[in-house]
Amino acid sequence: xxxxxxxxxxxxEVHNPDGVLYGRLPEFHLSDLGREMARTLAEHFRxxxxxxxxxxxxxxxxxxxxxxxxxxxAEALNLQIHTEERIIEAENYFEGMKVNKAELRRPKHWPRxxxxxxxxxxxxxxxxxxxxxxxxxxxxxxxxxxADGEYGTGDYSASGPEAILVSHQLPIWxxxxxxxxxPLWHDPRKRECTLTSITSLVFDDDGTLVxxxxxxxxxxLLPGAASTPGAL
Numbered sequence: 001x002x003x004x005x006x007x008x009x010x011x012x013e014v015h016n017p018d019g020v021l022y023g024r025l026p027e028f029h030l031s032d033l034g035r036e037m038a039r040t041l042a043e044h045f046r047x048x049x050x051x052x053x054x055x056x057x058x059x060x061x062x063x064x065x066x067x068x069x070x071x072x073x074a075e076a077l078n079l080q081i082h083t084e085e086r087i088i089e090a091e092n093y094f095e096g097m098k099v100n101k102a103e104l105r106r107p108k109h110w111p112r113x114x115x116x117x118x119x120x121x122x123x124x125x126x127x128x129x130x131x132x133x134x135x136x137x138x139x140x141x142x143x144x145x146x147a148d149g150e151y152g153t154g155d156y157s158a159s160g161p162e163a164i165l166v167s168h169q170l171p172i173w174x175x176x177x178x179x180x181x182x183p184l185w186h187d188p189r190k191r192e193c194t195l196t197s198i199t200s201l202v203f204d205d206d207g208t209l210v211x212x213x214x215x216x217x218x219x220x221l222l223p224g225a226a227s228t229p230g231a232l
Contacts (some may be wrong), residue, residue, distance in 0.1 A: 003160035003210075004134045004143055008087075008172045008199040011061075011069040012037035012218075014224045023095030023231050024088065030068045033225060037196040037218045038133035042072035044217040045164065047079055053162055057139055059084040060166035065230075067195065072164040086135040087167040090174075092122040092231040099232065115187040122231060125184035128174040132167065136175070139163035140203055169193045170231045179212055188232055195225055 009200040012034030014022065022028040030038065049055050058199040059082040067081065074081045093112045097103060104113065112121040119125065140163060147161035173191045176199050177184050192214060193199065216222070 003171075003205055004140045004203050005160065005162045006139050006143070006201045006203070007162065007164045008132070008136070008175065008201065009041065009069065009164055009166045010172055010193055010197050010199075011063075011065040011166060011167050012041075012196050014065050014230070016228055018100055019226075019228050020096055021092060021094045021099050021228065021231065023090075023092045024063065025066065025096060029064050031226070033221060034065070034195070035068070037221050038069045038072045040218040041069070041196050042076040045073050046076040047166060054143075054147050054160070054164045056081070057143040057161075057163040058082065058166075059087070059135070059139060059163070060087075060167060061088045063089060063168070066166045066168065070164075073164065079083060084125065084135050084139075084165060086131040087165050087171060089168040090123040090128050090170045090231040094121060094232060101223075119185070119232070124172045126178075128171045129184065131180035132165075132171045132175040133166060135177065136201055137207065138166055140207065146162060168230050170229065172199050176198075176212060176214075179209055188229060194219075194222055196221075 013031045013035060014028050015031040016028060045055060046081060053079055058070060058074055058079040060066040062083050062085060070081045114120050143161040143163035169191060173193045176183055179201060194216055196218040197216045201209055202211045204210045204215065
């Protein structure tokens with residue numbers, strides 16, 4: 001099989017005036033800035049496709065913010081958006097709350113804070129990385145299959161077929177740490193996974209991960225953007 005790349009794209013800024021940890025809650029849509037970020041990413045991928053990149057598969061988490069981020073790219077590349085449950089946001093005990101020092105000092109939360117390595121307040125990091133990587137490998141195979149059908153077997157650009165998965169910061173970061181062989185526990189404030197950033201996983205012919213790349217095509221839109229994550 002040919003070399004292939006799967007891009008893990010984080011969604012754009014979310015309209016969240018109350019500053020809550022929105023997690024998997026419904027009806028959290030992109031802000032105006034988030035929609036601009038999504039359009040910027042669509043143009044980025046459109047230019048790459050115009051330059052010869054074979055982007056053949058697009059999927060998104062079922063959550064509103066991921067689907068809305070994917071929509072401009074789907075239009076720009078004339079691709080269908082497939083809904084991928086395995087790349088959804090992490091489960092989190094603090095979902096719907098404003099997470100600050102005062103809230104965390106409340107005794108009722110203390111049992112949830114005993115093990116930051118797992119973490120005890122949400123879905124285990126290992127489980128997140130596992131489910132996302134399963135979706136990544138399936139997307140890689142699907143991108144190759146679609147490229148074979150569209151371009152003919154073996155007729156690819158130098159980098160091979162590509163897929164885009166629109167997901168969320170924490171699952172993407174856990175997957176990157178796992179891919180790079182690093183410990184999964186971390187300080188949430190130090191994640192390298194900004195809004196609409198791209199974490200690209202590049203695989204060789206037999207499906208072995210050969211490198212991880214990171215880029216921020218919408219970096220110019222980040223100053224002043226909301227920093228509340230979807231999950232801790």
